[in-house]
Amino acid sequence: MKDFLKRFKTAFIFTIGMCVICGFVYPMFLTATSQIFFHDQANGSKIEVNGEVVASEFVGQDFTDERLFHCRPSAYNYNTYTLEQLESGEYAGLSSGSNNYAPSNPALEKRISDEVKTFMDENPTVKLDDIPSDIVTASGSGLDPHISVEAAMVQVDRIVANTDLTNEEVISLIEKNTEHKILGIFGEDKVNIVLLNLDLAKEIGMI
Amino acid sequence: MLQIVCTLLLSMVIIMPFALYIYNITTKKKSFVDPVMDKVDDGIYRLFKIDTSDMDWKKYVCTLLLVNACMVLVGYLILRVQSILFFNPNGIGNMDQSLSFNTIISFMTNTNLQHYSGESSLSYLSQMLVIIMMMFTSAATGYAACAAMIRGFLGKKMGNFYVDFTRIITRFLLPMSFIVGLILVWQGVPQTLYPNYTVFTIEGKLQDIASGPIAALESIKHLGTNGGGFLGANSSTPLENPTIITNILELFAMMILPASCVFTFGHMAYDKYHEKKIQAGNDLSTIKDNKHVWLGSEGRSLFTAMAVLFLIGLILCFWAESQGNSAVAANGIVQTLGNMEGKEVRFGIAQSSLFTTVTTSFTTGTVNNMHDTLTPLGGMVPLLHMMLNVVFGGAGVGLMNMLIYAIIAVFICGLMIGRTPEYLSKKIEGKEMKLAALCIIIHPLLILGFSAISVIVPAGLEGITNPGFHGLSQVLYEFSSSAANNGSGFEGLADNTLFWNITTGIAMFFGRYLSIVIQLAIANSLMKKIDINESVGTLKTNTWTFAIVLVFVVYIFAALTFLPALALGPIAEALTLGI
Numbered sequence A: 001m002k003d004f005l006k007r008f009k010t011a012f013i014f015t016i017g018m019c020v021i022c023g024f025v026y027p028m029f030l031t032a033t034s035q036i037f038f039h040d041q042a043n044g045s046k047i048e049v050n051g052e053v054v055a056s057e058f059v060g061q062d063f064t065d066e067r068l069f070h071c072r073p074s075a076y077n078y079n080t081y082t083l084e085q086l087e088s089g090e091y092a093g094l095s096s097g098s099n100n101y102a103p104s105n106p107a108l109e110k111r112i113s114d115e116v117k118t119f120m121d122e123n124p125t126v127k128l129d130d131i132p133s134d135i136v137t138a139s140g141s142g143l144d145p146h147i148s149v150e151a152a153m154v155q156v157d158r159i160v161a162n163t164d165l166t167n168e169e170v171i172s173l174i175e176k177n178t179e180h181k182i183l184g185i186f187g188e189d190k191v192n193i194v195l196l197n198l199d200l201a202k203e204i205g206m207i
Numbered sequence B: 001m002l003q004i005v006c007t008l009l010l011s012m013v014i015i016m017p018f019a020l021y022i023y024n025i026t027t028k029k030k031s032f033v034d035p036v037m038d039k040v041d042d043g044i045y046r047l048f049k050i051d052t053s054d055m056d057w058k059k060y061v062c063t064l065l066l067v068n069a070c071m072v073l074v075g076y077l078i079l080r081v082q083s084i085l086f087f088n089p090n091g092i093g094n095m096d097q098s099l100s101f102n103t104i105i106s107f108m109t110n111t112n113l114q115h116y117s118g119e120s121s122l123s124y125l126s127q128m129l130v131i132i133m134m135m136f137t138s139a140a141t142g143y144a145a146c147a148a149m150i151r152g153f154l155g156k157k158m159g160n161f162y163v164d165f166t167r168i169i170t171r172f173l174l175p176m177s178f179i180v181g182l183i184l185v186w187q188g189v190p191q192t193l194y195p196n197y198t199v200f201t202i203e204g205k206l207q208d209i210a211s212g213p214i215a216a217l218e219s220i221k222h223l224g225t226n227g228g229g230f231l232g233a234n235s236s237t238p239l240e241n242p243t244i245i246t247n248i249l250e251l252f253a254m255m256i257l258p259a260s261c262v263f264t265f266g267h268m269a270y271d272k273y274h275e276k277k278i279q280a281g282n283d284l285s286t287i288k289d290n291k292h293v294w295l296g297s298e299g300r301s302l303f304t305a306m307a308v309l310f311l312i313g314l315i316l317c318f319w320a321e322s323q324g325n326s327a328v329a330a331n332g333i334v335q336t337l338g339n340m341e342g343k344e345v346r347f348g349i350a351q352s353s354l355f356t357t358v359t360t361s362f363t364t365g366t367v368n369n370m371h372d373t374l375t376p377l378g379g380m381v382p383l384l385h386m387m388l389n390v391v392f393g394g395a396g397v398g399l400m401n402m403l404i405y406a407i408i409a410v411f412i413c414g415l416m417i418g419r420t421p422e423y424l425s426k427k428i429e430g431k432e433m434k435l436a437a438l439c440i441i442i443h444p445l446l447i448l449g450f451s452a453i454s455v456i457v458p459a460g461l462e463g464i465t466n467p468g469f470h471g472l473s474q475v476l477y478e479f480s481s482s483a484a485n486n487g488s489g490f491e492g493l494a495d496n497t498l499f500w501n502i503t504t505g506i507a508m509f510f511g512r513y514l515s516i517v518i519q520l521a522i523a524n525s526l527m528k529k530i531d532i533n534e535s536v537g538t539l540k541t542n543t544w545t546f547a548i549v550l551v552f553v554v555y556i557f558a559a560l561t562f563l564p565a566l567a568l569g570p571i572a573e574a575l576t577l578g579i
Helices: A002-037 A084-088 A105-124 A149-153 A158-164 A167-176 A193-203 B001-026 B032-049 B056-080 B095-107 B126-154 B161-187 B214-223 B243-280 B297-322 B348-361 B376-388 B397-417 B428-456 B469-483 B498-527 B542-577
Strands: A048-049 A052-056 A146-148 A189-194 B197-200 B206-209
Touching: A002 A189, A002 B056, A002 B126, A002 B161, A002 B214, A048 A189, A052 A193, A052 B197, A084 B376, A084 B428, A105 B214, A146 A149, A149 A167, A149 A189, A149 B126, A149 B498, A158 B056, A167 A193, A189 A193, A189 B243, B001 B161, B001 B243, B001 B348, B056 B095, B056 B126, B056 B161, B056 B498, B095 B126, B095 B206, B095 B498, B126 B243, B126 B397, B126 B498, B161 B214, B161 B243, B161 B542, B214 B243, B243 B297, B243 B348, B297 B348, B297 B397, B297 B542, B348 B376, B376 B428, B376 B469, B376 B542, B397 B542, B428 B469, B428 B542, B469 B542
Parallel strands: none
Antiparallel strands: A048 A052, A146 A189, B197 B206
């Protein structure tokens, strides 16, 4: 028994030691280092317009304005909400994830069919065959800031119809915000909607 | 396809030097960090009054269990009172009993099954002091057990738990976590103590954005093959995994330790062979210097078997996901991108299916896409790899499981062709076979037993959220993930209930500790045996043939135990959808 108590004491003190080293010293040291060397990224890559934070570069938003590009569907609306939704309790607080519908789940087919219908209503010039699959399916995180280049291109007609910009101007904005595969191999070609919409909003004088 | 091949080739190049480094840590060979790290380690031993002499297997196991028990105790207390402690800028409340129980078991066993969502259930202090601490210590525990088992198999003394545990943390996990963490921050992962914040969007709406010490958790989460995310949606969220660079970095980070364990085993087996040759008085010039040995021939057999299993799974997963989602196709959408439901645009099908296969093969459990939304056959691959639990496996334990399969393969082959079953010059006898059989039966027993209970009891059925065959897949996945100490999930399952918290907690506990105890018992029994000399009757285990035999033994065993369950879950779903 005495021997066990001695061993327990060693193990317990060792545990406290590990808590301090791994659970406190390490994260604090990393916090200090990253705050010094990568201050912007460490604080969330915030984007400011006229001195106010309007977005984070890596978090998508639930854009609904017909002059702006729209993101993919999200189970949590990108944690975007209005004051009314907050007061009525419709917004349940910070979250992330997807609906987790299996391919065999009828609810998935229904949700996608609703999305397709909404998209066709918003973009009447687009044919069903031309809708890329990413714009009607939900991402894993519900916060995806990207859409495929094709998904941006199919929205061009709507943007042109609702703003003073020409086709070429909108397409050049997309090209400017397209991120290509690294070395032509790794990743996918994609457009960051948050950055693209900020550029677009500046062009049309929204901000 | 090209990027999968390039990523895997690049991973081999990057892992090799680390593997050599880990081999040096395990065998206490000289390495370039000794001048500094020896002092640090000695300081830790002195500070905590640790006796660094060799332990026998019982003492080794008891110390392992005791240290883990203390950590469970401390962690549980912190979770229960986190609301009144400091570093809680988001005002998170205390975690309830059953969820705390599940969470603590989950992180201590290196599983990281999460029945909570990080955004709303853990304070920054809990994320650091409990979650990050356990990510280090559970990985170090698995590694230490593996190091002891290898030593036992090779007839060496088992070593000291505290020494193995401390060395891997101070020499590998801590410095690497810091470097990986810093790269993640550079790419855009937050690392701060400031609370979550709200922005006013250009459309005049509000948006809440999560924040916190994410990068610190993210790096050890992968290096220690842990897998529990800071946020609910884990590595699919752009805050945890913002770019393709972070994605590949996270992939490599989770491959290093399991792959290095196989490498270490191969080298140590080669060293033994080397020593025997010297004892026998052979000409030294015929023996290759260890530095020029790639894996060692015994290690090569295991590595090849694991790699074959891995590639078969990867190809199936990639193919199935490329076919697209039937619910999308039913709406007349052309899917050139593949099944994008539950996937991120920046990763696409290639990096998502690679990540899915790696995370379940190396039993990390981190996800960069939602596994519940995978196509039936694409989702069967992660499920199957967790059922096998030997395709590289988590920090240390994957190799331990593979060694058990190797013993069984040797035994089966021995029976078929009339050779004496021996492995690494040790005779395999009744006692080892009984223990190995017991060890291998625990895993399916936990998975299938608990799954059966869950589909009978109303409390279990209530958790299922997808109708039809996929519902069974959700249940199977949850228990496979628990028993294999993986931690990924078919996240649709409504699992934060008393029933699920307790059952998965038990599955994780026994899946981890029973296996480790039995495996070390086998190692101890082999350690005490006298080496027998190779004769014409010896079945060689360092050949390509043996690697192939091993693959078949693993698949046959899996088919015998899991095929009926798989047929009712993912396979039936695939057939109904016409894939």
